[in-house]
Amino acid sequence: MTTPSSTSPDDAHLNGRSVDAGSTGNEPAGEAPLAAAAGGWHRAGGADLTQPKRRKRRKGGGGWGSGNREAAMVPDAEFSSYYGRQIVKTPTWKNPEVPLYLFLGGAAGTSSVLGALAEFTDRPTLARNAEYVAGAAALGSVVLLIDDLGRPERFLHMLRVFKPTSPLSVGSYILSPFSAFTSAAAGFRLLELAPLLKLGTKVLPFLPALARFFPGARKASAIAAAAFGGPMATYTAVLLSNTAAPSWHEVHTELPFVFAGSAMAAGGGITMALTPVAEAGPSRKTALTGVALELFMVNKVEHGHGLLSEPYHEGKAGTLMRAAKKATITGAAFTALLGRTRVGAVIGGTLLAAGSVMTRMGVFEAGIASTKDPKYIVIPQKERMAARKAGEAVAEDEARSVVR
Amino acid sequence: MTTVSSASPSLEGADSRNRLFGPLPDVSADAGYEEDHPSRVGFFTDTSVCIGCKACEVACKEWNTLPMDDSNGVLGQMGMSGMSYDNTGQLGANSWRHVSFIEQSRSVDLPMPTIGMPGADRHDHGHDHGANAISPQADSVLSAQTSVLNAEALSEFDPQTSVTGGDGGTQIRWLMSSDVCKHCTHAGCLDVCPTGALFRTEFGTVVVQGDICNGCGYCVSACPYGVIDVRKDDGRAFKCTMCYDRLTDGLQPACATACPTQSIQFGDLDELQARADARLATLKSQGVETARLYGRDESDGVGGVGAFFLLLDEPEVYGLPPDPIVTTRDLPAMWKAAATGAAMIVGVVASSFLGRRR
Ligand code: SF4
Ligand code: SF4
Numbered sequence: 001m002t003t004p005s006s007t008s009p010d011d012a013h014l015n016g017r018s019v020d021a022g023s024t025g026n027e028p029a030g031e032a033p034l035a036a037a038a039g040g041w042h043r044a045g046g047a048d049l050t051q052p053k054r055r056k057r058r059k060g061g062g063g064w065g066s067g068n069r070e071a072a073m074v075p076d077a078e079f080s081s082y083y084g085r086q087i088v089k090t091p092t093w094k095n096p097e098v099p100l101y102l103f104l105g106g107a108a109g110t111s112s113v114l115g116a117l118a119e120f121t122d123r124p125t126l127a128r129n130a131e132y133v134a135g136a137a138a139l140g141s142v143v144l145l146i147d148d149l150g151r152p153e154r155f156l157h158m159l160r161v162f163k164p165t166s167p168l169s170v171g172s173y174i175l176s177p178f179s180a181f182t183s184a185a186a187g188f189r190l191l192e193l194a195p196l197l198k199l200g201t202k203v204l205p206f207l208p209a210l211a212r213f214f215p216g217a218r219k220a221s222a223i224a225a226a227a228f229g230g231p232m233a234t235y236t237a238v239l240l241s242n243t244a245a246p247s248w249h250e251v252h253t254e255l256p257f258v259f260a261g262s263a264m265a266a267g268g269g270i271t272m273a274l275t276p277v278a279e280a281g282p283s284r285k286t287a288l289t290g291v292a293l294e295l296f297m298v299n300k301v302e303h304g305h306g307l308l309s310e311p312y313h314e315g316k317a318g319t320l321m322r323a324a325k326k327a328t329i330t331g332a333a334f335t336a337l338l339g340r341t342r343v344g345a346v347i348g349g350t351l352l353a354a355g356s357v358m359t360r361m362g363v364f365e366a367g368i369a370s371t372k373d374p375k376y377i378v379i380p381q382k383e384r385m386a387a388r389k390a391g392e393a394v395a396e397d398e399a400r401s402v403v404r
Numbered sequence: 405m406t407t408v409s410s411a412s413p414s415l416e417g418a419d420s421r422n423r424l425f426g427p428l429p430d431v432s433a434d435a436g437y438e439e440d441h442p443s444r445v446g447f448f449t450d451t452s453v454c455i456g457c458k459a460c461e462v463a464c465k466e467w468n469t470l471p472m473d474d475s476n477g478v479l480g481q482m483g484m485s486g487m488s489y490d491n492t493g494q495l496g497a498n499s500w501r502h503v504s505f506i507e508q509s510r511s512v513d514l515p516m517p518t519i520g521m522p523g524a525d526r527h528d529h530g531h532d533h534g535a536n537a538i539s540p541q542a543d544s545v546l547s548a549q550t551s552v553l554n555a556e557a558l559s560e561f562d563p564q565t566s567v568t569g570g571d572g573g574t575q576i577r578w579l580m581s582s583d584v585c586k587h588c589t590h591a592g593c594l595d596v597c598p599t600g601a602l603f604r605t606e607f608g609t610v611v612v613q614g615d616i617c618n619g620c621g622y623c624v625s626a627c628p629y630g631v632i633d634v635r636k637d638d639g640r641a642f643k644c645t646m647c648y649d650r651l652t653d654g655l656q657p658a659c660a661t662a663c664p665t666q667s668i669q670f671g672d673l674d675e676l677q678a679r680a681d682a683r684l685a686t687l688k689s690q691g692v693e694t695a696r697l698y699g700r701d702e703s704d705g706v707g708g709v710g711a712f713f714l715l716l717d718e719p720e721v722y723g724l725p726p727d728p729i730v731t732t733r734d735l736p737a738m739w740k741a742a743a744t745g746a747a748m749i750v751g752v753v754a755s756s757f758l759g760r761r762r
Binding site: 040044080081086087088089091092093150151152154155158160161167168171234237241252255256257259260289290293377385 | 487506508510511577596597598599601617619621625626628630638693694718720724725726734735741742744745746748753754757
């Protein structure tokens with residue numbers, strides 16, 4: 001099953017029939033002049049070319065027969081497809097579970113690094129909050145990831161092999177130790193609270209005897225967690241990019257930096273909101289640098305890839321991306337201007353976290369959208385073929401002139 | 405802990421560029437099989453002789469006991485797709501063969517200097533091509549295929565290239581093509597599967613092990629052809645196995661056995677490739693200028709496929725991607741970017757602790 005929604009009559013219409021319906025107003029494509037390369041064949045009863053949605057058909061574009069096949073080289077060109085159906089499958093990953101997983105992984109990753117460093121720079125409250133955030137978000141990540149499986153009870157099958165070619169395999173080997181160490185650090189902290197220690201002693205009577213080791217164990221766990229924090233925040237970008245979803249794959253060298261920026265904005269923002277301003281300086285700076293990186297890289301993703309940037313502007317994805325930008329910029333402004341007041345820090349941090357969630361959701365939706373329309377497969381791939389051909393021709397020419 | 409990727413050696417050294425994509429002379433050996441493994445098998449689907457009977461679809465459903473679904477892949481549903489005679493709609497977890505139907509027309513009274521009536525010149529060329537690539541010691545299946553490929557009768561009654569009909573000099577043809585998993589040389593699905601459920605068989609094909617798959621769905625997103633999918637009520641991924649169970653018993657896949665026109669030919673891949681080249685030459689000589697092989701080129705983005713096609717129009721007309729590239733080709737660049745990003749986070753956080761307190 002491709003798209004859960006494609007069963008609705010509306011979507012079936014979009015997927016299957018709108019092509020024919022859309023062409024009824026045009027002259028029979030059979031009367032158009034014929035292009036030799038295609039042998040003059042076109043879909044009977046209408047054009048076999050799929051029109052870009054919501055765009056007016058160009059004059060004279062009567063099908064392949066128009067001799068206008070190079071038209072496929074410009075972004076809003078017509079192209080052929082099989083009844084307008086999608087070519088690659090839409091990812092089966094759940095929404096909003098998976099975008100939330102991306103967000104939590106980023107927030108947890110950054111927080112773990114913040115927490116570990118705060119431990120050693122005499123910022124006890126920041127360390128405590130960052131460790132709690134990292135532990136809770138990491139556990140949330142594990143739950144979301146398991147929930148996304150078709151067979152959740154087989155989660156541990158992820159750990160029966162290690163495959164560098166599978167980002168999900170690599171990710172499992174990042175998430176497992178990361179969540180173990182972050183929850184250990186948070187756990188030791190909880191045990192340092194008197195009531196909880198009393199509760200724990202009921203189950204494990206030897207706990208008080210070990211209590212003097214807790215701070216050391218906590219610090220060690222925090223450092224170990226921080227070692228996996230960075231990868232935890234960025235591997236998820238590879239997870240999305242290493243697919244056939246055209247708008248994810250196309251931005252594969254930029255998405256890790258979008259996610260890194262978004263992770264710093266979220267992790268910095270959340271810990272800043274929870275921590276007294278006197279200790280929250282590093283969170284503020286991290287968040288602001290993250291915002292700058294995120295905005296810069298998102299701009300590249302949104303504008304640098306022609307047709308494949310389009311899904312980042314349109315529909316649900318576009319709405320989310322725009323909202324994300326607004327929240328992120330407003331949050332950054334609060335942080336920079338009022339971040340040294342408690343209220344300003346809370347508002348700024350909340351907005352930054354919200355921006356990060358929406359960025360992940362927008363990126364997720366854009367990739368999904370790019371699988372649903374065959375134009376995102378056909379047009380860039382035809383361009384790629386044409387460019388290759390042109391390149392070969394140039395190379396041949398050069399070879400010939402060298403010989404001469 | 406073992407590594408079972410089609411390409412994982414690439415990340416461990418030796419010629420990293422060529423292990424993630426490009427030609428691979430022996431896929432099974434690359435996956436770790438001993439030298440005496442069987443030769444790589446495949447399908448050559450010659451769509452020029454397909455009559456759209458869907459015998460392959462039915463044989464596949466029967467043999468593999470696949471549940472019914474509609475053209476959008478909804479389990480237990482039946483319905484008309486509105487797409488010609490195609491109510492299967494797509495490949496997916498429950499349809500491992502899919503016959504596509506495209507009705508096309510063209511005007512025949514227009515000047516077409518290079519095309520001519522298909523088959524019009526067949527009496528000059530028809531005998532020279534087709535069978536020459538096939539070995540003389542062919543078994544009975546092979547000779548039947550040979551006779552189909554070489555038969556004068558075929559171009560005489562070829563349902564797709566020589567039907568003249570309609571009015572006012574309009575010519576009609578049907579394109580029919582039985583699509584299937586390509587069993588790629590560099591299979592995206594196999595590369596990304598985190599559990600090792602997807603594996604390369606000794607025959608060079610790509611198969612999911614149902615008892616390992618945990619339904620993560622990564623393969624679904626990674627296939628450049630949109631072949632594999634997760635079955636809703638089951639949760640696991642399913643796709644064509646090239647009848648792995650039949651192959652191990654020395655039988656042909658069900659679809660190839662059922663195909664009445666030898667449109668689906670099963671055999672050793674190198675032999676099929678030679679046969680396909682000959683068939684293409686025959687068609688070209690008969691004036692079918694638009695004939696082309698799809699997936700035959702071993703230097704393409706997936707290193708060539710195990711199940712390739714002879715098409716009569718552009719691939720996208722059949723719903724196939726025109727220039728598929730295995731997504732893992734770019735994986736080293738992605739890991740590099742991710743590692744840089746991760747280092748950046750640590751660097752930024754660390755430097756934020758420097759300087760003025762507060
Ligand atoms: S066609 Fe798709 S499902 Fe089949 S082997 Fe290739 S990548 Fe895997
Ligand atoms: S759904 Fe199954 S076969 Fe596909 S990648 Fe995940 S574990 Fe592998």
